[in-house]
Amino acid sequence: MISLGHYLVVSGMLFALGLAGVIARRNILIVYMCLEMMLSAANLALAGFSRFHLVNGLPDYAAQSLVFFTITVAAAEVAVGLAIIVALFRSKQSVDAGVVTKLQG
């Protein structure tokens, strides 16, 4: 039987992997993928919590509605984000984090 704990462990692992990727990877595209993974982790946790929080015998849909909003927002974020990353690639011919070091002080 799969319990709430199982969902939370998987979600926590996804979140930790995503965070580790954001911190450790140098390629901005991969960093961006890791960020999306963190959002998925949050979605899984939300769906899990919602499924195991029964209201009148039914799952509580307050959290599941947030999952849909998160998916939509993530899509919008990817649309804008990829456009910016493409603009970066066009001007620098690279998407390595090392090319964005002009602003310092």
Add this chain to the structure above:
Amino acid sequence: MSVFTLEAGLALLGLVLLMIEAFQPDVSRRTLGLTAIAGAALALMLLPFCGTTLPAFMQPWHQLDTLALFYKGFALVTTLLVLWLTLECAPYLTRFTLEGKLAEMFSLPLIVCAGMMWMASARDLVTVFVTLELVTVSFYVLVAFARKSAFSLEAGVKYLILGALSTGVLVFGIAWIYGATGAMSFDGIAKALANPATSKATALFGAALLLCGLGFKVAAAPFHMWVPDVYQGAPTPVTVFLSVGSKAAGFVVLTRALDAFLVPGSIIASEVKALLLVTGSLTVLLGSLPAMFQTSVKRLLAYSSISHAGYLILALACRDSARFDLSSGGIVAFYLATYLPMTVLGFFGLGLMRVNGLGEDLKDFTGLAKRNPLLALLVTISFASLAGLPLTAGFLGKLFVFLGLADHGYWGALSCAVIAAAAGFYYYFKTILAMYTTEGTDVPALSFSVVTKTVAGVLALSILILGVYPKPLQKVLMPAPAAVAIK
């Protein structure tokens, strides 16, 4: 007509302007900009006359209390000033945009404004999340808008990565708060947190993650590292918007969330308060101390914006301060109301210097008083107020925070805040002295339009008037008895 029609109207106007730019390329930039300004001004004028009743289906996730209405006005005023500054900076900005176009710089601020206004009314985490993202995603575009400038593009990438990271942390925090309390609305969360049966570890984990996510948005330490880079790289009007609008939006959400987390009898109250005090103290120090060594004035203002976020967080940590008849949310709102004119005025100075072909470094400010005494005077008023000189608006905001900290006996945080304020005097007055003492080079006098002169003059006057006579603003922020009664 109810207030929420204003938000819908602004968002619609933003979309219409976007369509006009796409399909009617011969409509001039100035027409678009002035239409946007007219729309925002109309909304601001209508705001006091709009009804505050809500249909029943909206009441669970929307509210129109004093604070919400105040922040709606705040968002509109900020947007108006940003739009005007954009129009004024247009000749400079268009050098760095694709085909010299600027339309999104007029339509996106309207959409951001609608998002911020909606956010001020949020009473559940779903609304908070969606409006916060509406604002943040629009800002990704705005920051990277001058994309032919390597600085703007780099700032855009940095803001994108860190903004998306904070979004991930924020949603994960919301999930865990929901897991602990079984509620998405602030009222439900407050009720569950006052119940000793709620799991403390889960709630604390969620609350900490949520505060981290919001900390990114308001530039709280240790999540402030993006601020100097992004503020410096972004086009100046966008920097103003980030520094004033985005910050105020973050703080209205923080105020609402903390009202729930620190409800009387809350099981996580002492931990959250300790977290706020530590973060606030760190933020004022990490904002003020590096600012002393900056050579770019734009970057200096970015650090100053971090330290102001620190004072605001410290104000939030002082709950139930009976002094001044203001709640801690009211003190934050007061501080932000004084922060608006002084910050916008400072950035107006920077933007106008840019348009006149000068840079943003300290050396460009030397001898400014010779070239344009009026601009130098305006920047002086702004910086003196940012430092917290008595008889300016900035002094009162800081005074409220310091007295609140002293009332609660938070001496550690108070000493950090005093050190930061002292450092602030050093770096603001260093700039002011540079403007007046050093001999001016033979650069031609700066010029700017009559409307800009008027706008900047009104901002400067409001700093001085608020500093001497703040009573009307305090009265606006006092919680109306009726608003408290509605639950």
